[in-house]
Amino acid sequence: MTEATAIASFRRVSPAILASARMxxxxxIPDTSKSEISLLLKKAAPILGIDGTTYHVLDILLGLSRADDWKGAGRPIVAISNAKLAEYTLRSERTVTRCLRRIVEAGIAAYRDSPTGRRFVYRDNDGTVASGFGLDFTPARVRLAEIRESVENYQRELKASQDARRAVTRLSRAIIDACEAFPEKAISWRSAAEAIIGAVAGRAEQASGLESLHAEVLEYAEYRFQEHNMSCAGDIGVTANINTTPKNLSDSNERTRSNERDIISTDNGSAVEMAYENKPEATAGDMQSRLRQAEKTVGDIQGAVLATVPVGLLQVGCRAAQECVSVEFDGWSDVVGAAEMMRRMIGLSEAAWVDGVGRVGRYAASAILATVLEKSLRDPELIAKPGGYFRAMVDRAVDGSLHLSKSLYGLAESEINTRAR
Structure with a gap:
């Protein structure tokens, strides 16, 4: 028998709401588990346009659903009033109403309204739903395979975008290095690189164009190298006396520290110029001095934040975050690589993320981001605005009052105690 559903007459019905009602x-409907569907919907939140308070409301509703209702002929119906949701989320009832509408229009839940507008669930002795009114998550069960495929495609595209962005930065730096090594070709190479960045909008296309230009650069460098070897034929070999000990340890680390600025976006079409400005050996001047001083400041802040935060502590303390983004924090490259997904999961704007990276460094910002996501996943009621929480932690890191290791040790201890029960 087809399960019937009802939408109250006072609701402003849209095609998306009707589609959810039909589902x-x-x-x-396929079987699933509460934990599987909860994790899947959280991963799909950026795709479905669910963030901020709506994400918080969704997390509460999923938590209130019964595990048995996600299997067999069960109907995962959640009955909770808007007033109670407003109390839990510290928002107004009008805001909660809008959030519920976004969840329904996203196609993962449907309105099941009673004649009186009340929400309740009556169950038989065996626990099955005899009669229920509220938010029905049956559409999420119906779309299980579709949502899973969308999440896989989204993560694949996100990874490809990140790889292309890194390639653009890496190739831009290599071309600038070649411009300084071969001044006679500097103008043409830099102009060609700027043309590629300015004419092509997509990261992948930019990376492909720079890859071709870089191949030409390498070919010319090899030609010059062979020409040099031929001109030196017959010369008496003399062993060079080279002092391999750097005069100053900070000078030897100058190139490594410059990598902190790799995260800066090149959307303004000047990736090549930025790579040139970020290069430590660039022409000295007042602006360059200020940039280097700012870099040292960021490096000092990042060093202070991560001094007692090994990546293993992040791995143990942020289990839920790793499951949510499907990345194991085996190394810092994994943490940084998952930053874009974590940023979207907590609803943090790209501008706020770039600002945080510019203030505390890429690795420290990624560690803070993972901690915020972990806390919001464990207890959504504790952090009403994860994006604001991230910015506040960055401010504390700049002030020197952030003790990230204490937070992570607390999360790790809580995780260990939970598993021991």
């Missing part, structure tokens, strides 16, 4: 009437 809620399906009978042939």
């Amino acid at each position: 809620a009437m399906a009978n042939d």
